[in-house]
Amino acid sequence: MSPIVEVNRLTKRYGSFTALNQVSFSLEEGKIYGLLGRNGAGKTTVMHLLTAQLMATEGTVKVFGEHPYENRNVLDRICFIKESQKYPDTFRVKDIISTAASLFPNWDNDYAASLLQQFQLPLDRRFKKLSKGMSSSVGIIIGLASRAPLTIFDEPYLGLDVVARSMFYDLLIEDYGSHPRTIILSTHLIDEISPMLEHVILIDRGEIKINEEAERLRDKGYSVSGPAGKVDVFTAGKQVLSRSALGGYATAVVLGGSPSERYSAAEQGLEVKPVSLQELIVHMTKMNRPAHEQGGIK
Ligand SMILES: Nc1ncnc2c1ncn2[C@@H]1O[C@H](COP(=O)(O)OP(=O)(O)OP(=O)(O)O)[C@@H](O)[C@H]1O
Numbered sequence: 001m002s003p004i005v006e007v008n009r010l011t012k013r014y015g016s017f018t019a020l021n022q023v024s025f026s027l028e029e030g031k032i033y034g035l036l037g038r039n040g041a042g043k044t045t046v047m048h049l050l051t052a053q054l055m056a057t058e059g060t061v062k063v064f065g066e067h068p069y070e071n072r073n074v075l076d077r078i079c080f081i082k083e084s085q086k087y088p089d090t091f092r093v094k095d096i097i098s099t100a101a102s103l104f105p106n107w108d109n110d111y112a113a114s115l116l117q118q119f120q121l122p123l124d125r126r127f128k129k130l131s132k133g134m135s136s137s138v139g140i141i142i143g144l145a146s147r148a149p150l151t152i153f154d155e156p157y158l159g160l161d162v163v164a165r166s167m168f169y170d171l172l173i174e175d176y177g178s179h180p181r182t183i184i185l186s187t188h189l190i191d192e193i194s195p196m197l198e199h200v201i202l203i204d205r206g207e208i209k210i211n212e213e214a215e216r217l218r219d220k221g222y223s224v225s226g227p228a229g230k231v232d233v234f235t236a237g238k239q240v241l242s243r244s245a246l247g248g249y250a251t252a253v254v255l256g257g258s259p260s261e262r263y264s265a266a267e268q269g270l271e272v273k274p275v276s277l278q279e280l281i282v283h284m285t286k287m288n289r290p291a292h293e294q295g296g297i298k
Contacts, residue, residue: 035203036200046203
């Protein structure tokens with residue numbers, strides 16, 4: 001299957017500042033990608049380059065096999081939902097929805113109507129009078145009902161409460177199941193979205209640090225807990241991403257480890273657990289930083 005996004009040695013400079021440095025990756029059809037990274041890492045810059053809202057300084061971007069700039073054939077197949085989307089002051093919810101319906105070739109009116117009900121959005125209310133969470137719901141509804149072959153959600157849930165966020169995740173998975181497409185989720189709430197992710201791209205300071213299937217990434221590490229002495233003996237000579245201790249009890253996150261290595265930890269009476277994607281990403285990002293910066297990564 002040929003990739004629907006191909007990015008090759010992409011560099012973006014703002015004046016003398018390099019926001020993206022020689023980034024290359026490709027995205028396949030029908031997968032959910034997590035585009036992750038710390039504040040200022042370069043995620044939005046990537047998304048703006050994919051959606052032709054920015055010009056690259058160097059390198060190439062191809063979406064659906066073509067350059068996206070001023071290319072309706074490409075742009076009609078992309079739905080980009082970002083936080084704090086602006087609309088004309090006079091626009092009511094129903095105006096935004098009907099505009100979206102006219103923009104996206106795969107738009108599903110019945111589905112949009114059902115989503116409007118589920119998110120309890122007042123059709124006649126002006127967009128600027130909506131609460132933060134309600135404004136985010138409008139974006140989410142457009143992103144879902146557009147059924148665009150490439151749908152990008154950039155922190156789409158500013159102000160959305162946990163119930164509405166969980167509703168969004170459930171709806172996304174359900175609709176993706178019946179209408180597969182390529183979805184990019186960019187967020188800092190890694191733990192919340194990680195069950196949905198099939199592939200993770202982690203950007204750090206304008207460079208790609210991880211580009212890996214989520215399953216393989218999850219397998220990259222594990223944690224062992226138990227009496228501190230036993231944990232230290234077991235982890236000696238292994239690549240330990242972190243170690244914490246409380247009283248005589250310690251937990252270490254270990255990188256790598258075959259099933260037999262994990263089995264042997266359990267045999268030694270240690271508790272072995274998988275590491276969450278978020279933990280792994282935080283630790284792996286720290287590893288790439290100089291020692292004096294490693295304390296500051298959240
Ligand atoms: N127009 C601009 N002029 C100058 N610098 C910019 C501009 N846009 C972005 N940057 C810088 O480029 C870097 C990457 O920004 P970008 O918005 O892509 O990060 P991000 O990963 O999306 O961050 P966040 O998670 O905080 O939204 C940051 O250091 C940012 O300050």
